[in-house]
Amino acid sequence: MPYKILQYSDQKYCLQCGSRILYGRPDKKFCCVKCKDLFHNNEQKVVREMRNKLTTILSRNYQILSVLLKAGRTTIHVADIQAMGYNINCVSWCYCESSRTSDFACYDILYSKSGLKIYNIRRAPNPPGRPVVKSDKTKAPDEPVPDVQILK
Numbered sequence: 180m181p182y183k184i185l186q187y188s189d190q191k192y193c194l195q196c197g198s199r200i201l202y203g204r205p206d207k208k209f210c211c212v213k214c215k216d217l218f219h220n221n222e223q224k225v226v227r228e229m230r231n232k233l234t235t236i237l238s239r240n241y242q243i244l245s246v247l248l249k250a251g252r253t254t255i256h257v258a259d260i261q262a263m264g265y266n267i268n269c270v271s272w273c274y275c276e277s278s279r280t281s282d283f284a285c286y287d288i289l290y291s292k293s294g295l296k297i298y299n300i301r302r303a304p305n306p307p308g309r310p311v312v313k314s315d316k317t318k319a320p321d322e323p324v325p326d327v328q329i330l331k
């Protein structure tokens with residue numbers, strides 16, 4: 180793409196520092212390489228922080244559900260599990276069967292939620308949300324099909 184001196188009507192400003200971009204490609208977004216690197220590093224930092232925060236919340240949720248299962252509990256009120264530190268808004272998978280009942284998973288631990296009650300807390304040997312494996316049509320029909328999960 181050819182470089183050109185930007186006209187007054189083409190005024191563009193650096194996405195990092197806000198300085199006016201005086202020359203370069205028409206789609207130029209930064210005044211210099213330093214600003215470009217800073218912008219992308221900050222963008223990656225935000226993504227990394229968000230991912231770390233979600234991982235921390237999911238790990239805490241998983242730990243709480245594991246403790247409940249170990250204690251033989253399969254039912255708990257939402258307020259009680261929240262008091263333990265569970266973040267009800269952070270799950271690894273969910274399925275809304277109806278407006279009143281939904282199924283959720285935190286990795287391999289599943290539970291159902293209805294109103295203010297969490298019930299049927301259980302471990303799933305094949306947790307939902309795993310990548311779906313399509314059957315291989317080149318295999319003989321009597322050969323066992325690999326573990327296939329159908330997501331509705």
Ligand SMILES: [Zn+2]
Nearest residue numbers: 193196210214
């Ligand atoms: Zn700049």
